[in-house]
Amino acid sequence: MAQANCNRCHAMESGSLAGAELYEEGRSLFLEKACWGCHTIAGISSASQAPELTDAGGKFTYEYLIESMVEPSANIDNSKMPKFDWIHDEHTVAALATYLKGQQKDRLRSSASAPIGYTKPEVRLAKISEPSEEAGQSLFAGVPFEGSMAKGGCINCHAFRSADGVLAGGSVGPELTYAVRTRGREYVQDHIRNSRMHVADSVMPVFKDYSDAEVESLVEYLATFDYKPIKDTPGHQLFDLFCVSCHGENMDGRGVVAGMLDPLPRDFSKHQFVSAYETRFVDSIRDGVKGTAMPTWKNILSDEDIDKLVAYIKEQSLKDTKKFTRMEVKLPQAGDLERLDYKGKGVELVAGDPGKGFESFQKFCTSCHGKLANGKGPNAYLLEHPLPRNLLNREFLNQVALDDERLYQSILLGVAGTPMPAHDHLKDQTLLDVIAFIRENTTEESE
CATH class of the missing domain: 1.10.760.10 (Cytochrome c-like domain)
Incomplete structure (x- = not known):
């Protein structure tokens, strides 16, 4: 704790401060452990991903700082700060906490009021000018x-x-x-x-x-990372190598890195989802899913490997269950008869209207997808995995495979094995309007 106060008089950004070895170590660790990537400390970093720490020592106790590193959700329930592997090293945590406790705007002496001849040290970081x-x-x-x-x-x-x-x-x-x-x-x-x-x-x-x-x-x-699996690797080993960190050992979409991904990885433990969409799996593995953390694997895995992966997922998900069959529906077109024409008037559909779609979206969709259509509605985080889609995600929604018919099917029938319910109580005209609204938000012209 005493070392944390040295910085209040000695304006040290670099160099070595005699007698404050733990503080100095914490300063190096702040860079080494990539804390700077999310947190701002004036003169050191300018990140905006997480709370600024320029006055961390003035705002928080030493104990609070330690607790926030070791158990990020202790004070903020929905904290996105990860639990890093190094939190189990008490010395590392103590050094970082000492350095952060020393970050105080209220200093006893500043470089402006220092004795004549005092030179404030400058930050000395490696300047990389040539790539290597x-x-x-x-x-x-x-x-x-x-x-x-x-x-x-x-x-x-x-x-x-x-x-x-x-x-x-x-x-x-x-x-x-x-x-x-x-x-x-x-x-x-x-x-x-x-x-x-x-x-x-x-x-x-x-x-x-x-x-x-x-x-x-x-x-x-x-680019120097060149590991390749051996030939003839069985499906379960391929899953462990390439899929388990995101999709989890139980295929439930809760792998060790899943909590930091948005959208969350798919849950293959739900047999309804696997039965309904298994025909998409090969393309998703081979070509990836844009707008998500799912990469394209065609440069790493052979067609045979991909087939083995899909077979393994289906084998594990569908064992001991009855096969789920999803209805096949086609996207209605302008001029077709309205599906819910209760009075039998022969009402014909017209092209979707984005304005009317906005009104319908606000009425039927915002509790999950949010008023901004960003997937962050008031009920979103109360739902089971996966969370609602961000319908402003252009990379995802502009994929060739995600056409209007797929959107129509997802809204009308729901998404099997997820919290997305069927909306077959809505008229086809309403669904076409909502689709038009979604498309208007995700075209290049809407940027």
């Missing part, structure tokens, strides 16, 4: 590069496999062993800069402080 694999490895691991600390620490959230298949790293975000091979270099570069370009509700921080050289260095290093 070595610089990328330093950033990924959060370790010094060429003698100076670098802002990094990807390994605290993300795991990777060595060439012989040994897994190392964090269990917060998706494994990165295959990132460049499945997504491509340009996608990964853009994702580091701003993950919401691809996944609207991504909780990954925006690394706007990274230079082009730093982003390219990270991608250079990620």
